[in-house]
Amino acid sequence: MYESAMTLFADPADCGRAIVEAASGLRSGRAHDLSWVSIRFVDDDLYRSSPFCAGIPIPQALARAGSRRLTEFVAGRACAREAVRRLTAKAMTPGMGSDRAPVWPEGIVGSISHCGDRAIAVVGAADRYLGLGIDLERHLSISEADEIAPLVLTDAERQRLGTRLDEKVVSLVFSAKESLFKALSRLTGPIPFFAAFELVTLGKGTARFRLRQAQSPRWHSNRVFPVRLDEFDGLFATFAAINPDFT
Ligand SMILES: CC(C)(COP(=O)(O)OP(=O)(O)OC[C@H]1O[C@@H](n2cnc3c(N)ncnc32)[C@H](O)[C@@H]1OP(=O)(O)O)[C@@H](O)C(=O)NCCC(=O)NCCS
Numbered sequence: 124m125y126e127s128a129m130t131l132f133a134d135p136a137d138c139g140r141a142i143v144e145a146a147s148g149l150r151s152g153r154a155h156d157l158s159w160v161s162i163r164f165v166d167d168d169l170y171r172s173s174p175f176c177a178g179i180p181i182p183q184a185l186a187r188a189g190s191r192r193l194t195e196f197v198a199g200r201a202c203a204r205e206a207v208r209r210l211t212a213k214a215m216t217p218g219m220g221s222d223r224a225p226v227w228p229e230g231i232v233g234s235i236s237h238c239g240d241r242a243i244a245v246v247g248a249a250d251r252y253l254g255l256g257i258d259l260e261r262h263l264s265i266s267e268a269d270e271i272a273p274l275v276l277t278d279a280e281r282q283r284l285g286t287r288l289d290e291k292v293v294s295l296v297f298s299a300k301e302s303l304f305k306a307l308s309r310l311t312g313p314i315p316f317f318a319a320f321e322l323v324t325l326g327k328g329t330a331r332f333r334l335r336q337a338q339s340p341r342w343h344s345n346r347v348f349p350v351r352l353d354e355f356d357g358l359f360a361t362f363a364a365i366n367p368d369f370t
Pocket residue numbers: 195196197199219222223224225234235236237238257258259300301304305306308309314315316317318319320
């Protein structure tokens with residue numbers, strides 16, 4: 124039984140509503156042909172001890188990884204496997220590409236994020252979505268926001284947002300650009316920098332960004348992408364969905 128808990132997947136045209144929560148740290152939901160699952164991991168041995176995470180293959184690239192990295196990786200993949208199972212009735216785990224991006228089963232697109240002790244995965248049908256991107260981010264302190272602002276914000280964004288930067292705005296823009304990167308990079312080819320996106324509008328619950336440079340005739344610089352903004356279990360959460368009819 125589920126209860127509504129946040130607005131991240133509200134309206135997929137505008138990037139989504141409806142998150143739901145089950146008992147014991149596992150949260151999940153379905154809306155608009157999206158399926159998402161999130162877990163909280165209480166210790167760094169989850170990859171060894173949790174039945175929810177049993178059988179997740181560890182890629183060669185992580186052969187020397189420490190237990191913290193293995194736990195977040197396995198937690199993200201276990202969420203992805205469960206989200207795929209809830210969407211398709213088949214439990215399939217995405218692999219890991221050479222660029223570290225998840226390799227989704229045929230007919231599925233999705234995204235994974237982990238932050239602190241939480242992991243989340245969202246998946247959707249590839250005929251409904253071209254790409255999905257999700258990102259969890261902790262609340263940055265004022266000094267952390269000041270430090271990363273030159274990396275995350277373009278000059279124009281800095282001017283628009285004023286000289287006294289709000290750490291919440293910096294955290295959300297940072298996270299939203301990560302979500303867009305995850306949703307788009309498979310479609311456009313690698314997007315190298317945060318500067319690839321520029322904030323167009325920032326409203327309650329939604330921000331819109333444009334591509335600053337044309338990546339291809341289809342992904343031109345006038346394209347504007349909505350990103351859903353929310354809070355989730357003490358973290359910021361952002362979500363981008365790219366629709367096939369997007370022109
Ligand atoms: C890829 C990137 C976005 C991941 O974000 P992060 O804050 O480090 O971590 P998150 O927990 O939110 O996400 C990590 C997950 O993203 C996924 N991911 C990694 N690379 C990805 C890519 N190229 N495309 C889509 N998803 C990717 C993976 O599933 C990864 O988890 P895993 O390694 O355990 O499987 C980040 O490492 C990054 O920014 N890389 C540089 C690319 C860049 O220029 N980004 C700026 C955006 S304009």
